[in-house]
Amino acid sequence: MTKKMTITSIKKSKGVTPxxxxxxxxxxxxxxxxxxSDMILVGDSLNMSFAGKSDTLSATLEQMIYHTNAVAMGAKNSFIITDMPFGTYVNKKEALKNAITVFQQTTADALKIEGGEDKAHIIEHLCSNGIAVCGHIGLLPQAFRSEGGYKVKGRTKEEEEQLIKxxxxxxxxxxxxMVIEGVKADVAAVVAKSVSIPVIGIGAGKDVDGQVLVFSDMLGLFEEFTPKFVKKYMxxxxxxxxxxGQYADDVKSKEFPQDIHTY
Structure with a gap:
């Protein structure tokens, strides 16, 4: 993108451009x-695809700050959102303290927090103190242990009503x-229509306001498993x-380096 997205342009895109x-x-x-990309997410998914861990829960605030700064150096004209890792927003006081730390030590444009009604008071507290927040509802990776695994949402009327709430x-x-993850496509479409801000899907069908994927999934770099919702583009x-392998062969056969590679 030649012009950096803003909160205003992101909100105005709803119903206009995915x-x-x-x-x-x-x-x-x-x-x-x-x-x-319209937005780059520094996701706590880095704990799995980058650090080799089995889940996102052990990602730390220090890790997120380090990687956010690295991303900001490479993408100086991108709207950057940083995941708040597990355990950093358990109450309003801790959430604001940690959010301020991220904002002071990085150039992140916004933070992402998992949770709906139960986290609304924390989102409101952050927003009222100058912290831009992207929500995250539906399947919540940080809650997978308490829920007994990664479970698709929206399978019942009760779940649909709760997602709207x-x-x-x-x-x-x-x-x-907000991001909506792991939700039945027809339900995600209803949820997206129930609010006036963009709803970005991941494993939530096409009838939402945009899509997000983990880069190592979509590029086929992460081999351990491929979620159903991922399309591999290479x-x-x-x-x-x-x-x-070709490099190794060239080294062993002394095909590399050649004269053009030598001072």
Whole structure:
């Protein structure tokens, strides 16, 4: 994008142009992704795809700050959202303290918080103190242990009604947009229509206001598993392995370096 998105332009996109959000964790990939993204999310998913952990729960505030600064160096013209990691917003006081730390130590444009009605008071507290917030409802990766796994939402009428309540509570609290994850497509469409701010889907069908994917999933770099909702746009892992294998072969056969690579 030639012009950086703002909270105003993001909100105005609802019903007009689908928003493109993608994760990034370092300057190298952030720079590559910037031209095609409306927003870059520094997701706590880095704990899995970048750090090799089995879930997101052990990601720390220090990690998120480090990776946010790296992303900001690579994508200087992107609207950057940073995930608040597990345990950093358990109450209003801790949430504001940690949010201020992120805002003071990075150039993040906004923070993302998981939760609906139950976290609305925290979102409102942050927004009233100058912190821009992106909400996150539906399947909540940080709550997967308490829920007994990663479970798709919106399968019952009760869940649909709660998702609508969650979305509307997040909007009333002051969030400028929200992510909706792992929700039945027809229900996600209803939820998106129930609020006036953009609802960005991941595993929530196409009838929302935009999409977000983890870059290492969509590029086929992460091999451990592929969620159903991910479309691989290239087989990155195979391409990297092939290239590195060719390099190894060239080194062993002394095909590399050649004269053009030598001082």
């Amino acid at each position: 928003l493109v959000m993608i994760t990034a964790y370092d300057a190298l990939f952030a720079k590559l992704l910037e031209s095609s 969650d979305a509307q509570a997040v909007e009333r609290a002051g969030a400028f947009c 087989n990155g892992a195979a391409l990297v392995k092939k290239a590195v």
